[in-house]
Amino acid sequence: MTRLSAMRFACVVIVLTPALAQNSGYLPDSNWRAPVDAASRVNPLANKPQLTAGGKKLFLRNCSECHDKDGSGIVRKHAADLQLPVVQDQSDGTLFWKVTNGNPDRGMPSFSRLPEAERWQVILFLRTLKPTNP
Amino acid sequence: MRTAVLFIAMFWFVPFSLAQESPFVVTYNHHMEEPGNLEIEFSSTFDAPRSGQQTYFAPYTELEYGVTARWTAELYLEGQSTWGDSTVFTGWRFENRFRPMKREHWINPVLYLEYESINEADRIQKEIEGGGADVSLSNRGLRGIKDHELETKLILSSDAHDWNLAGNFIVAKNFSQSEGIEFGYSLGASRPLATVVSGTSCRFCRENFSAGVEVYGGLGSTHGFGLGDTAHYAAPVFAWAVSDNATLRFSPGFGLNHESSPMLFRFGYSYEIQGFGTRIARMFGAKR
Numbered sequence: 001m002t003r004l005s006a007m008r009f010a011c012v013v014i015v016l017t018p019a020l021a022q023n024s025g026y027l028p029d030s031n032w033r034a035p036v037d038a039a040s041r042v043n044p045l046a047n048k049p050q051l052t053a054g055g056k057k058l059f060l061r062n063c064s065e066c067h068d069k070d071g072s073g074i075v076r077k078h079a080a081d082l083q084l085p086v087v088q089d090q091s092d093g094t095l096f097w098k099v100t101n102g103n104p105d106r107g108m109p110s111f112s113r114l115p116e117a118e119r120w121q122v123i124l125f126l127r128t129l130k131p132t133n134p
Numbered sequence: 135m136r137t138a139v140l141f142i143a144m145f146w147f148v149p150f151s152l153a154q155e156s157p158f159v160v161t162y163n164h165h166m167e168e169p170g171n172l173e174i175e176f177s178s179t180f181d182a183p184r185s186g187q188q189t190y191f192a193p194y195t196e197l198e199y200g201v202t203a204r205w206t207a208e209l210y211l212e213g214q215s216t217w218g219d220s221t222v223f224t225g226w227r228f229e230n231r232f233r234p235m236k237r238e239h240w241i242n243p244v245l246y247l248e249y250e251s252i253n254e255a256d257r258i259q260k261e262i263e264g265g266g267a268d269v270s271l272s273n274r275g276l277r278g279i280k281d282h283e284l285e286t287k288l289i290l291s292s293d294a295h296d297w298n299l300a301g302n303f304i305v306a307k308n309f310s311q312s313e314g315i316e317f318g319y320s321l322g323a324s325r326p327l328a329t330v331v332s333g334t335s336c337r338f339c340r341e342n343f344s345a346g347v348e349v350y351g352g353l354g355s356t357h358g359f360g361l362g363d364t365a366h367y368a369a370p371v372f373a374w375a376v377s378d379n380a381t382l383r384f385s386p387g388f389g390l391n392h393e394s395s396p397m398l399f400r401f402g403y404s405y406e407i408q409g410f411g412t413r414i415a416r417m418f419g420a421k422r
């Protein structure tokens with residue numbers, strides 16, 4: 001392999017690796033549903049976008065181990081791709097309930113140890129996640 | 135040499151996790167270790183006893199592992215050093231906490247089961263049960279007296295308005311001695327000092343601190359149940375997340391009756407390794 005073709009190969013690998021690692025085939029657990037009253041809750045921080053940066057910090061510390069830094073979900077962890085419409089179409093209240101309760105059957109821990117406002121900060125940040133490979 | 139390199143590598147490559155840990159030292163709440171994470175904690179109990187008794191220092195190491203989202207296992211290795219006496223290894227204990235309910239509720243129960251293989255020189259006083267520790271005898275006499283003890287706890291815990299309220303009821307049976315079944319309790323309330331996180335990186339801002347108070351003591355045994363003739367303490371508790379994966383805890387406990395030591399100082403440093411289980415599995419050839 002010439003130096004040029006080796007470089008081309010390396011570039012292809014670098015470009016494709018994030019796409020292959022992304023859990024775009026994620027299928028949500030149909031039994032993991034928020035109660036109606038929880039799903040209808042509105043994010044009390046929705047009009048405070050300046051708190052999104054704190055949400056990002058919390059996400060990187062608590063969630064990125066499984067969901068990756070860009071929220072795309074690590075395949076070997078069976079973690080949800082948080083960029084997918086199937087996640088982003090859920091209400092703030094639903095996502096807050098899921099962060100609070102976790103889903104032990106799928107290995108998602110509860111994050112109720114975080115203060116309520118911090119969990120809402122995480123939801124603020126989740127809304128900023130955009131697909132890396134649209 | 136290879137083991138040492140692996141050990142260093144393990145700490146070097148570990149990702150950070152949020153060390154937003156509970157400040158409690160004695161009381162357990164319903165928040166379990168995250169699955170696959172390992173927390174290593176170095177703690178100590180320092181006693182300032184009444185006149186005529188020797189001051190002691192009881193260090194212990196905890197290895198806490200999240201087996202699943204609802205099951206946490208923990209191993210303790212314990213020692214003790216008494217001024218003017220000796221330093222001894224006092225034994226080990228292995229505990230498991232199970233959370234029977236999947237979802238968060240107003241009150242969340244956790245079942246706790248522990249086996250202890252310690253000797254009578256053990257002083258960590260992680261919980262007070264029965265009449266509490268006997269600090270009047272020398273280590274030489276105490277280390278030869280073995281205790282094989284089974285301990286259970288009912289942990290009830292609730293998160294309300296950013297406060298965590300927790301209560302533990304302890305039932306213990308020492309199979310090596312005829313002490314009957316011993317009882318104890320601990321109650322705790324804690325809260326983070328800030329409930330919103332800033333976007334900047336800071337170590338001394340309020341979001342990294344939490345504080346609270348614990349009350350704990352013995353409740354006697356089946357030979358005599360009650361609050362009398364047992365030790366009781368009230369202890370403010372403080373925790374500081376010194377880095378993204380490490381927490382310092384401090385708790386000065388004040389003895390509430392004549393059976394208690396006047397002061398019990400407790401301090402600890404914990405370090406959390408995220409994804410420890412996955413890394414170990416991959417080291418042994420697991421694909422995922």
